[in-house]
Amino acid sequence: VSTLNRPSARTHLKGPVLQFRLRVIHKSEIALGPGKVELLTAIQTHGSISKGAKSVGMSYMRAWTLVKIMNGAFRGPLVIVERGGTQGGSARLTPLGHHVLELYFELIKQSQSASKTVWSKLRKVLKK
Amino acid sequence: VSTLNRPSARTHLKGPVLQFRLRVIHKSEIALGPGKVELLTAIQTHGSISKGAKSVGMSYMRAWTLVKIMNGAFRGPLVIVERGGTQGGSARLTPLGHHVLELYFELIKQSQSASKTVWSKLRKVLKK
Numbered sequence: 001v002s003t004l005n006r007p008s009a010r011t012h013l014k015g016p017v018l019q020f021r022l023r024v025i026h027k028s029e030i031a032l033g034p035g036k037v038e039l040l041t042a043i044q045t046h047g048s049i050s051k052g053a054k055s056v057g058m059s060y061m062r063a064w065t066l067v068k069i070m071n072g073a074f075r076g077p078l079v080i081v082e083r084g085g086t087q088g089g090s091a092r093l094t095p096l097g098h099h100v101l102e103l104y105f106e107l108i109k110q111s112q113s114a115s116k117t118v119w120s121k122l123r124k125v126l127k128k
Numbered sequence: 129v130s131t132l133n134r135p136s137a138r139t140h141l142k143g144p145v146l147q148f149r150l151r152v153i154h155k156s157e158i159a160l161g162p163g164k165v166e167l168l169t170a171i172q173t174h175g176s177i178s179k180g181a182k183s184v185g186m187s188y189m190r191a192w193t194l195v196k197i198m199n200g201a202f203r204g205p206l207v208i209v210e211r212g213g214t215q216g217g218s219a220r221l222t223p224l225g226h227h228v229l230e231l232y233f234e235l236i237k238q239s240q241s242a243s244k245t246v247w248s249k250l251r252k253v254l255k256k
Contacts, residue, residue: 017152017154018152018153019150019152019153020148020150021150022149023147024144026143026145026254073254075254075256099253100250100253103249103250106246107146107243107246107247110243111148111238111239111242111243114238114242115235118235118238119235121231122152122231125202125227126201126202127154127155127200127201
């Protein structure tokens, strides 16, 4: 399970952590956010919506809803499903899906980098 | 109600919006995040935890829990309550509370600024 969405025992050991949970709001919907990005990454890893959903503790129904929202919000689908076979359908990210993931992580990287000085000030006023 | 936490009809009219929902994780707790920052701002405006909570649609119990977590996570309290009076107690932000709010908004500002180029790329692949 990714560290994108929840505090973990590990973050405790590392000291304070600043999380960048970016959200893209488009036509009154969340087109992209930490949950959807976590799901996309899991689908990429597992090659299936059901396995991807399971790996991040999400129901299959919920995963399908998120995929539908994303596929409808961008100029083309981010995830393509290939049905059939005795193992159930497989799923994969489209080139646009890969591109969107890359841009999202780039946004986080650049935000983290720009925040270093102010974050060090905020860390200092946290309890030891 | 602030735009920090939810998509609104207004963001629809303006086109896609990139929200920076920053979280400070400290000792396995969320020391600061969009909900707590919204509450702090409301307490600052209304001079009371109950009125502040009401203005952001939060229960008094929930607001108290968030204030306790914040006051316990930083080197000193962010909110001070002055009890008594027939109108119920009033509350205000400490100088540390003001400082923390300023740093949080500064983090968002700098992140937004650093993200401009990549965000314009991401906007372009959203459906018109």
